Amino acid sequence: MHFCLILFFFAFLLTPGFADDTAWNCQQDKNSKEWVCSGEKAPPPADEPLVQKPVPPAPAEVKETTVTESAPTPIPETQVEVKTKPQPQAEAKSELQPKAVAEKPIPVQATVTHKAITVKENLRQEDTRQAGWHCKAADGSQDWNCNLTGPDPKGQARPVATKEYGFSLVAPAFDAKQEQVFGSLASQLKYDPWANCSVEPGVAPSRFTPGRHLRDVSPLDVNADYGEVFDNEISSYEGNVEITRADQHSLSNTAQYDSVSQTLDLQGEVYYSEDNLSIYSNSANLKLAQDQATLRNVQFINPSAPLRGRAAAAYRESKSLSRYKDVAYTTCPPGNTDWVVHASDLKVNDATGKGAAKNAWVEFKGTPVFYSPYLSFPVDNRRLSGFLAPSYGNTQLGGFHATVPYYWNIAPNYDATFKPRYYTKRGLMLAGDFRLLTPYSNSKLGLEVVPNDQERHISRFLGSFKNTSQFGQHISSNLDLNYVSDKEYFGELGNALSFPNFSHIRSTADLGYRDRSKGISLVGRLENYQTIDKTLTGHKRPYRRLPQVNLDLDHAFDFMPLNAALDGEYVYFQHQNLVNGQRLNIKPSISSPLHNEWGFLTPKVSLQHTDYQLSEKNSADPNNVPKNWPGAVTRTLPIFSMDSGMTFERDLGSAGSSMKHTIEPRLFYLYIPRKDQTNIPLFDTSNYDLWFSNLFRENRFSGTDRVQDANQITAALTTRLIDPESGRERLKFNIGQIFYFQNREVTAPIRIRNLPDFVMVPEEGFETPPETESVSPLIAELSSEFTEHWSGETGIQWNPETNDIVRGKAVLHFVDESERILNLGFHYRRTDLVERTLIANQNIWQQSAADNNYNPLTDPAVLHSNDLVQSDVSFRWPLLDNWYAIGRWQYSWLYNNTQETFLGVEKENCCWRFRLIGRRYINNINTVNSANTQLAEGTSQSGVFFQVELKGLTGLGERLDTFLEQSIFGYRSRQNELTTP
Incomplete structure (x- = not known):
């Protein structure tokens, strides 16, 4: 619980302050039946719950008076000089003798500076300007319809509604008068703490600049209707006493300051505000030298929390220790008391960062929901041992479960959290995590253990370890290790909110050197997968990388448009059921980017060399040659590409409503000679899904086990409509297609899903047939930000060879300021690759399928295993x-x-x-x-x-x-x- 929010109102103990407190004087016109209200510093009606302020009598003619006093025993660092300035009609002047005291109070405006205290008293000038309101009762309503006439010193006009309270078992925590005081306190702050609920706790808006640092160099200004100074030691002020220093501001009816004891007494409707605090109190006694204070009937607002509350009494016993009586607080804005915390006694220690409350209870919607005779809690960001908030849930396979975490603050840089959980269907789970923070690393160890699963009658566990370390400026490491006892653990004991639609648990460890200024990156990695999907067995499981080393170099020459790069990789692939292999890949490249504001041209030449050392499964001996594979394979291919494009733009529309229209044609040529690669197994390679962004890749395969043969050119066009004021793309349209000058004979085998176990399938999968089409599918994509709230995108792929739509998508988004959200999506994917592959490999599977009277070419579950036809709807919509x-x-x-x-x-x-x-x-x-x-x-x-x-x-x-x-x-x-x- 963040009771630390209360602490911020201790800052007022150094020096008090206030902001303006203007009252409204309203009368009803007998003829028009309208209410006429004027804003002035006058006492409100007797039944008005707002704070009353005394009105000074009209002063008589006052002469300018200068008083200079010297005490018999001078007070160190204290000087008093009093000057009064007459009202405009006063012309007479007189000089008083030392130690003289005025026979009757003198209206003054005073400026006081502690340590070198200077008091300047001037006649207070009454502001004759008044703002008026005309109000009348609205038809059929209890509200008032008010209209402003003339300038408004308090802000904009608004109807004031009558507050109606609903059902409540207890009396409201704050009555109507207190709520009005909270409204006054909030108006004195530099910003509205509840204006934006997304503000992070403890952080003021970025537009706000605090003035706390100016207190030591700022004078203490005192304005009052009347002021007296006695023996150069005691200053007394009455009537609208206003004290200001830097960000501190207070207002009270009376104030007395004793410069010897450094005691300040504020009496009668005391208001105080500063950067992070706003307070109201009946009285305040401040002992500035001892850092002690006593306040009665306190109301406060801490905007950084944001938090507001009240206390019958507040005692500041030292700079770090405070006590409170009869406390109630909430983070709800003024006028809302949905939840309130009450406590009979509260003690806060800033030095230790701990707080304690007695007889604490929580009220929610007027109903008590929690009580504790004693509570201990942190009051700042320092961590303290104790119980955390419990959590509950229910899953179909695990049953209802409950968790009550306990946090153990072992040391400032390491801690532990124990999270025992009980499942009604599975039994007790012992869980927890341990965290360690050092200047160079951050580590977390997690463990979950079910000693005896009541359904399976076995013990089960899940373990994880994560570490991030930084060794110097360029060297870093990462560890993410995970292991689970069985494949069904997540489905039966996991949280259904954790997106368990995954098939493998990944564990990685890497160590890297990165220097972006020099274009150097060297990373070594170990990667392992634990398969938890029961349907993925044997060759369907991924390879382990033990280890993998990547070296990337990139350098741009300053004296000419030339870039040199090198992509290097070494990786050792291991698998229990498939061939193992070591792969070394080096790809140096040189490019010459030529570009200006209307176009670009980038020729690029690369040379990709790959070397394989293959071995039998479960064998690290490269001489152990696997069946059907050679022991060593070498592949070297030159790659040439040229990317070019132009940009044409013009303004559409008239001034003030113009849009920028662009037309951006682009051509991308790619040439790679053909090389037979069927003697290379697939370790981490598959086909990219073809969309507009993939039309400009040098390789249509992911990974490096396949390098495509290419003699092709991509022609594409992009056009946009851009709002120059906001930069928003009102409309964007892409269209493109690849034109092939030769067949693509380099293909990648695929593993067809959903085939029965009796169908003969090679370990490496079925070899896909060559692609003979002269053009790729025509790809068109359209996206638009229609308005500030509406956006959408759609795309379609048409295969001219078969005259079919092979890809499609349509997505519509709506998001507005009131947080209404609506998303509509549809995705479509159809392919005949599985059918063509089965036909091309009939000699492999035909006999085994015939023996079982099965033909996969007639099985839709097989033929459409790579297809997708899916709709997706999500929303957040207001109800009531x-x-x-x-x-x-x-x-x-x-x-x-x-x-x-x-x-x-x-x-x-x-x-x-x-x-x-x-x-x-x-x-x-x-x-x-x-x-x-x-x-x-x-x-x-x-x-x-x-x-x-x-x-x-x-x-x-x-x-x-x-x-x-x-x-x-x-x-x-x-x-x-x-x-x-």
Whole structure:
């Protein structure tokens, strides 16, 4: 709990201050029945709950008076000089004798400077300017309809609604008068702390510049209606006493300052404000030398929290120790008391960073929901041992689970969190993590253990270790190690919010040297995968990289347009069921980028050399030659490319509404000679999915096990409509196509999914047939930011050889300031690659399939295993009274099945948040191997999750922020939430 927010009101103990307190005088006109209100410094009506300020009597003619006093025993560093300046009508002057005291109070304007105190008293000038309001009762409403006449010294006009309180088991924490005082306190601050709920806790808006650092060099100015100075020691002021120093500002009815004891007494409706605090109190006694103070009936606002509250009494016992009686506080804005914390006694120690409360209880929506006779908590960013907020959840396979974490602050640079969790279907899980922070590294060790799973009757565990280290300016390392006891762990014991649709657990360790100024990057890496998808066995599992070393060099010459680069890699691939191999790849290149504002031309020449040393599976001996593969393979290929483009632009429309229109043609030529590469196994290579951005790649394969043969040119055109004021692309259209001058005979084998086990499949997969088309599919993409809130994109690929649409997508986004979100998407992918590959490899699978009376060419689950027809809808939409519906629905039209869905509600304002969602998804999706079925199989999982958070205090339930941000495009979680270790 962040009781540290209360601490900021200790700063007033150094010196008090205030801002203006203007009252309104309203009368009803008997003829027009309208209310006429004027703003002036006058006492409000007797029944007005606002603070009353005395009105000084009209002063008589006053002569300018100068008083100079010298005490018998001079006070060090203290001087008093009093000057009074007459009103305009006063002309007479007189001089008083030392130690003389005025027979009656003199209206003054005083300026006081501590340590060298100077008092200048001037007659207070009354401001004759007045602002007026005309108000009348609105028809059929309890509100007032007010219109402003003339300048308004208090701000803009607005209707004032009558506050209606709903059902409550307890009396409101703050009555109407206190709420009005909070409104006055908020108006004195430099910025509205509740204006933007996304402000991070403890951080003022970037536009605000604090003035705390000016206190030591700024004088203490005192303005008052009347002032007296006695024996050059005691100063007394009455009537609208206003004290200002730097960012500190106070106002009170009376003030007395004793320069000997350095005691300041403020009495009668004391207001005080500074950069990070605004306070109201009946009285304040400040002992400046001892750093002690006593305040009665205190109300305060801390804008950096933001937090507001009250206390019957506040005692400042030392610079670091404070005590409070009968405390109530909340982070809700004035007028809202959805949750309030109460405590009979509160003690805060700044030196130790600890606080303690007695008889503390939490009120939510007028209902007590929590009580504790004693609470201990941190008051700043220092971590303290103790229990954290519990969390709850429910999953179909794990049952209901609850967690009560305990945080152990072992030392300033290392700590631990114990998170035992109980599942109603699985039993007890012992979990925790350990963190270590050093000047050069950051480490975290996590462990989860289920000693006895009640369903499986086995022990299960999950372990992880993460480390990031920086050794000097250029050398760094990263570790991310993970291991799980069994393949079903995440599906049965994992959180259903953690996106468990993955098939492998990745572990990596790398050490690198990077110097971007010199264009040098050298990284060594170890990479391992643990497969948890039961359908992926044998050759379907990925290779391990033990190790991998990458060297990248890049240098641009200053005296001429020439760039030189080198891409180098060494990697050792290991697999339990497939051939092992060591691969060395070196690719030097030289390019000459020529460009200006209307176009560019970049010729580039590369030479790619790759060397393989192959060995039998599970063997590190390169001489152990595997079956069907040579022991060593070498490949060297030259690569030439030339990229060119031009930009034409003009302004469309008239001045003030013009748009910038561009036309950007682009040509990309690529030549790579053909080389047979069928004797090279595939370690990490596959085909890129073809979209507009991939039309300009030098290789249509990922990885380096295949280098395409190419003699082709890409022709593309981009046109844009750009708003010159905002830079927003109102419209962007891309169209492009590749023209081939030869067939592409270098292909990559594929492993066809969903084939039955009895079908004979080579370990390396089926070899795909050569591509003979003369042109690629025609690709067109259109995107637009229609307005500030609407945007969309769409794309389509048309194959002129087959006259078919082979790719398609359409996405529409709506996001506005009120956080309404709507996303509609549709994705389409069709390919005949599987069918063509099966036909080209009939001699391999035909006999085994015939023995089982099975033909994969008639099985839609096989032929469409690489296809995708899916819609995606996500939203966040208002319902009623700041309640929002949130949800997502992913549906596969190919398999007639819902792949992912969740639906819930949330409500969030500046002081609390509530979320409730139910989720259902399919994990480890695989299609049924049936000739007449296109359904998807997988582990079906569902769960219900909720989150309740009282901002600035604590929260219950699962953290849903990351899940919603990843699931709903445009969703942004507010950042002023409680930070836990």
